[in-house]
Amino acid sequence: MDSALVQLKFRDPARAAALEHALVAQAKRIGRAPVSIMHVCGSHEQAIAKFGLRAAFPDELDVVMGPGCPVCVTDVPEVDEAVALALAGVRVATYGDMLRVPGTSRSLADARAAGAKVDVVYGVAQAAELARTLAEPLVFFASGFETTAVATAAVLLADPPPNLSILSAHKYIPPVMEIVAEMPGSKIEGFLAAGHAATITGWGVFERFVARHRVPVVVAGFEPLDILAGLVRLVELIADGDVRVENAYPRCVSRDGNREAQARLWRVFEPQGGRWRGIAHVPNGNLRLRDELAAFDARRRFADEIARGLAQLWDHAPPALVAQCQCGDIMAGIASPHDCALFGRECTPDAPVGACMVSTEGTCRIWHQYGGHPDLRQLRRRAS
């Protein structure tokens, strides 16, 4: 089995131990603390938490998660549009993770409980299949970064059923890295970039970023050894003051990426400025359907229904706890879940206040599940 082979090769604890030692040595070379590194991917955080890597990181190193969860950065007005459509009687399909993301006053799950037609699908291809079996229109509420947007584009370019349309909440990662790097108070000295997005964009996409912001970027994969190897290289670059892009995931990522996929992506989508939940207005951060595909753009096709549904939404007051939610600072890498008074108390996976607790890729959800407690480092030293 393929996955078993991958596991053997990239989950070897002996090699991990060697990399952990190298990481400690490189961090010591920098000679100061803390050194902050940001990754921008929920899959990286999942792996770091699941394999307990934080307990093995050197004390000098602070690895934080940036705005890397597409579900979490889907902005309130985008969720509101989907809820409005559903409340106006239009059938909506989306990913399971998107169901409970809170909008201004309601989530799609709330709309479904109130009788709206909301289907959970694995992806856009399944939504297209579903649309083919239906007489009524189906709107796919699409979230995800360029990796997932490519899949949406492929379906739209392959003779999609006419009753299918897309409500795009797709986001584009490179522009938000600029925002985070320029954020006041940002102490980020290096970025660990997401390997799967880079298979599409290529690692070359980060060259301009590195030149402009003078911080190194290392592209890394998602097995524990990939992450450790990527971090060792990144800390080494920081120690050497060597500002450049490096590819620590060469088995999947090339400099130019997948050009055919990029061509499809830009034939269907165009980048527009828009808000990312909790982060900021991100110039070119949202992927919206081009005019040529207006017939498949739910925003244009159902403008009246969205307006009608939104009017219904404003009748409900937003939940009071939302004001205390720290998801924005957490996604910007300024705060950790433990800084939030709601974390694990009022805000839990079965009653999420903020989006970071909803998605399995959200920082709060991951910390809640795996206990992202850095103080396990002390325990390790005493035991060994």
Next chain:
Amino acid sequence: MRNARFVEDTITLKYGAGGSAMRALIEQVFAPGFGAVEGGIGLPEMDDGAALPLGDGRFLVITTDSHVVSPPFFPGGDIGRLAVCGTVNDLAMMGATEPLALTCAAILEDGLPRADLERIWASIRRACEEAGTTIVTGDTKVMRHGELDRIAIATTGVAIAPRIVSDRGLRPGDRVIVTGTVGDHGLAILATRGELALQTQLVSDVAPINGLVRAALAAGGDRIVAMKDPTRGGLASALHEMADKSGVGIVLDERAVPVRDEVRAAGELLGIDPLLVANEGKAVIGVRPDAADAVLAALRAHPLGGSAAIVGECIAERAGSVIVETGFGRRLLGEAEGELQPRIC
């Protein structure tokens, strides 16, 4: 107790998930000032069952369990087998491996096919034979269509035990054994459900394990100091409860925990950790270090214990916590909260 969480005004699904929410409900609603047993084990202990002293040094052990499962027939078993095994195994977890008899109350939905009921009853009889017990009395009710999902079964079991094994006897240094692979039942059920219907080879592990536990007790005697069956909430909840009640930390060696390849694969696909889902034919056994090997050998010699393994060790620090050694680092083991939602995105 570490449950600082407060039970809300409305009972929701999470209070039945076997985790910290359910324990809070029992502590705050059911147990206050009620159900204590002098010289034995009662409601306040929240163990797998109760133990009433008989006055001659022995105990009458009693436990009760109600079962609803969707779907009622699943790969490897059905609700009938589950109802017998749940109760027989809860008795065994108290050290009572010779169940005298069970009772069975069935609530049926108007419209249930007779053939389904007969199939479930045949499976109840077979499970009783395997466990060496029988059903001696019962009760039947029928509810209107739509008021129940086909069938609910409640069973009660009684047994006499010479010595009680609680779930709170762990000390630093003690070893923790699981009697076989974990996650089989929970993932088999999840994989068969509705929208997710995956084509898998997953089979529930539902089985009476009183014979297996008897073999362990024969080998370990009073060096076996704690037992719990990792049903709802899985191995994670069982370990948390044992650590919490015993006042120790448990360090779990994740690589030592036996998990079938197909269970691991389905878990990764659905985004569900096999440590968090139910088992219906397994036990977690806490044993003093000097007896660990003998107990392990006895378990492995039994047909249901072939993949038993020592998976953890108790420490004095971090009382109530379960720390996972991943082989790469360490993390805390979380508990299931509410219904497990398969990851889609």
